[in-house]
Amino acid sequence: MSAWVDRILREFPADLARFWIACDPDNLLLDERILHSLRERGFEVLPFEDSIAFRTEYEERYRTAWDRGEDGSAKALVLQLRGTDMNAIPWDYVREGRKVSLSLADLFPKLSYGVIRHIASEHHEALFEAHNRHATQLLGEGATKEFILTHIFRISPHLISRAEEFWRELLRLHYRGTSLPPLLADHVNSILAEFPDLKDLPVADLLSSRSLTVRVLQDSWDQFLAQNGVRSQRSTDNDRDDARAFSIPFDHPEVRVVVDNMFFEGTLQPVDIEGDPSNLPEWAKVGLKSDANSLRDLVAQGVIRVGQELPGPDSSHRDWSDFARRLGEIIFRFHSLSAQQAHDVHEKVHALQRDADARLTDWASKHFADLPSLPAAKGPVMVHHVPRYLAMRRSAGEERIALLVFDGLAMDQWFQIREHLAARAPNLIVDENACFAWLPTLTSVSRQALFSGLKPREFSDSIETTSKEPSLWTRFWQENGLRKPEIFYRKSLKRSGQLDDLADALSQPSIKVAGIVVDMIDEIVHGARLGKRGISSQIAEWCATGFLERLFFLLAEHGYSVYVTADHGNVEASGIGRLNQGVIPGLRGERVRAYRSAALAASIPDDIDAFRLDLAGLPPDFLPLYAGTRGAFVSQGDQVVAHGGISVEELIVPFVKVSVENEKQ
Numbered sequence: 001m002s003a004w005v006d007r008i009l010r011e012f013p014a015d016l017a018r019f020w021i022a023c024d025p026d027n028l029l030l031d032e033r034i035l036h037s038l039r040e041r042g043f044e045v046l047p048f049e050d051s052i053a054f055r056t057e058y059e060e061r062y063r064t065a066w067d068r069g070e071d072g073s074a075k076a077l078v079l080q081l082r083g084t085d086m087n088a089i090p091w092d093y094v095r096e097g098r099k100v101s102l103s104l105a106d107l108f109p110k111l112s113y114g115v116i117r118h119i120a121s122e123h124h125e126a127l128f129e130a131h132n133r134h135a136t137q138l139l140g141e142g143a144t145k146e147f148i149l150t151h152i153f154r155i156s157p158h159l160i161s162r163a164e165e166f167w168r169e170l171l172r173l174h175y176r177g178t179s180l181p182p183l184l185a186d187h188v189n190s191i192l193a194e195f196p197d198l199k200d201l202p203v204a205d206l207l208s209s210r211s212l213t214v215r216v217l218q219d220s221w222d223q224f225l226a227q228n229g230v231r232s233q234r235s236t237d238n239d240r241d242d243a244r245a246f247s248i249p250f251d252h253p254e255v256r257v258v259v260d261n262m263f264f265e266g267t268l269q270p271v272d273i274e275g276d277p278s279n280l281p282e283w284a285k286v287g288l289k290s291d292a293n294s295l296r297d298l299v300a301q302g303v304i305r306v307g308q309e310l311p312g313p314d315s316s317h318r319d320w321s322d323f324a325r326r327l328g329e330i331i332f333r334f335h336s337l338s339a340q341q342a343h344d345v346h347e348k349v350h351a352l353q354r355d356a357d358a359r360l361t362d363w364a365s366k367h368f369a370d371l372p373s374l375p376a377a378k379g380p381v382m383v384h385h386v387p388r389y390l391a392m393r394r395s396a397g398e399e400r401i402a403l404l405v406f407d408g409l410a411m412d413q414w415f416q417i418r419e420h421l422a423a424r425a426p427n428l429i430v431d432e433n434a435c436f437a438w439l440p441t442l443t444s445v446s447r448q449a450l451f452s453g454l455k456p457r458e459f460s461d462s463i464e465t466t467s468k469e470p471s472l473w474t475r476f477w478q479e480n481g482l483r484k485p486e487i488f489y490r491k492s493l494k495r496s497g498q499l500d501d502l503a504d505a506l507s508q509p510s511i512k513v514a515g516i517v518v519d520m521i522d523e524i525v526h527g528a529r530l531g532k533r534g535i536s537s538q539i540a541e542w543c544a545t546g547f548l549e550r551l552f553f554l555l556a557e558h559g560y561s562v563y564v565t566a567d568h569g570n571v572e573a574s575g576i577g578r579l580n581q582g583v584i585p586g587l588r589g590e591r592v593r594a595y596r597s598a599a600l601a602a603s604i605p606d607d608i609d610a611f612r613l614d615l616a617g618l619p620p621d622f623l624p625l626y627a628g629t630r631g632a633f634v635s636q637g638d639q640v641v642a643h644g645g646i647s648v649e650e651l652i653v654p655f656v657k658v659s660v661e662n663e664k665q
Contacts, residue, residue, distance in 0.1 A: 266329025328411030410569030
């Protein structure tokens with residue numbers, strides 16, 4: 001156990017009390033390492049957001065059992081209050097709860113609180129260690145910034161004066177999977193602004209945004225090729241000078257090695273070219289689609305590199321989200337190969353998928369229960385966090401918001417859509433992240449959670465249908481200050497012919513939030529006969545209709561901030577045998593069955609490869625049984641594309657902001 005986790009746990013001695021109240025203005029308890037460690041000691045943490053919802057869960061899952069002398073869902077419960085005002089809590093809770101106060105200011109007494117409150121929770125452990133080892137005196141705001149840059153982000157801005165030094169440090173930072181908080185990025189920018197090589201660069205934006213950095217690298221790669229006598233097909237098709245392109249020293253050894261890895265792993269996309277590439281250095285050909293086998297080789301190398309960094313049982317949810325994006329890039333490229341090329345690397349790709357799914361299942365059994373309580377301020381961790389995050393964005397000034405839910409969209413299929421948009425609508429800017437669907441990954445479970453902002457146990461009466469989705473979406477926004485006429489919901493959007501009617505509806509000035517279900521992907525998946533490669537071909541045909549770019553541009557035209565996500569993904573699965581149980585299951589899926597009693601859930605034949613995973617966020621009488629190892633409850637050996645289970649492709653979905661570049665200029 002780390003010193004940081006141990007320091008927090010010291011506030012909660014075991015067996016001292018059943019009910020605790022933690023005044024936690026900095027959300028220290030809502031860190032997955034802390035949550036997991038407390039859970040292992042018999043504590044559960046429940047954020048206090050709504051008095052009625054909290055009381056319902058507390059009484060049903062904890063207090064009733066405790067009054068009977070039983071442990072119930074946990075031996076002890078911690079009410080996590082984001083603040084210090086006890087008046088926000090019902091009086092009977094204040095009377096019976098044991099009080100604890102937690103604060104970054106108390107835990108980092110030698111650092112400036114105004115700075116450290118901007119540091120994401122994943123850095124607290126390293127910062128705590130650095131503080132205890134190296135902070136020998138009280139540090140002011142400027143000194144605290146320098147301390148954190150040096151000890152946490154390994155950047156010393158005073159040692160950067162040339163372009164190659166900046167790009168080296170920038171790429172190292174983002175390749176480690178992190179970005180600078182805007183406060184620190186602005187600090188670095190103020191130091192570097194005096195140097196001629198750097199004064200025209202958007203230093204702060206690049207340091208704080210990995211997605212911007214990737215876009216700049218991709219566009220600057222086209223410029224680098226042109227300087228070496230080769231023109232990319234992308235720049236020829238767009239025929240424009242891209243304002244995001246800079247003269248990046250790609251041939252600098254320490255820059256080149258990171259760029260090389262980014263091409264192999266799919267973060268950067270190799271380009272088609274016009275002209276003879278013979279004058280290019282050999283290393284640069286990793287960024288070209290120079291021959292029929294280059295993409296196949298990229299896939300093969302990507303499998304090796306990504307496979308060496310598979311997350312494990314103690315990895316963070318961020319590690320899994322990052323891995324899902326990298327795996328999605330590989331699968332997207334794999335489905336872009338010809339049949340013969342795909343055959344050459346088929347087994348390597350599928351072995352990586354199987355290994356990843358096995359590790360994810362192990363990880364989910366230990367950590368999935370911690371995800372629902374994590375804060376959504378910097379982005380949703382789970383799909384039911386999405387409405388709350390969008391409400392925060394409205395409070396931050398985004399007056400009109402459109403949420404596009406692509407039913408059944410897997411990460412690899414989003415990357416296919418993204419590449420289409422990059423080619424057909426290059427002024428669309430995407431800022432990519434990921435979040436977790438709810439388990440089981442079924443539409444009626446995860447999509448209702450997505451639109452309602454609730455855990456599935458909180459809509460148990462409709463968990464087997466999506467009929468209440470519009471009312472749940474409306475209720476969430478009414479509880480967040482909007483009137484019913486300001487809230488829009490529509491589903492079954494899939495074709496260009498529907499867009500004129502949609503535009504008429506969304507042009508109404510009264511509309512403030514729009515929830516829209518785009519269900520073409522789900523329709524394609526459920527009709528699939530040729531696996532995910534066949535689905536990829538059908539998605540390409542759908543993209544070619546121009547529906548997607550028209551949809552994004554019409555939303556932008558009417559002033560909407562556009563967010564894209566999915567309720568779940570999809571995966572190729574093989575039949576492990578049908579469950580002939582008549583009408584017993586409460587909910588049937590090809591990858592999961594849900595039962596209403598433990599006895600029924602235990603009634604499956606012994607020779608069926610399936611397992612149970614009980615989650616606190618589900619209704620107590622909703623018991624999922626999952627098909628194991630990419631299996632499906634269909635005839636033995638049948639191949640299907642399905643969802644409902646636990647795999648990287650089903651469980652971790654895109655969460656993307658899409659904007660139009662010229663709106664910001």
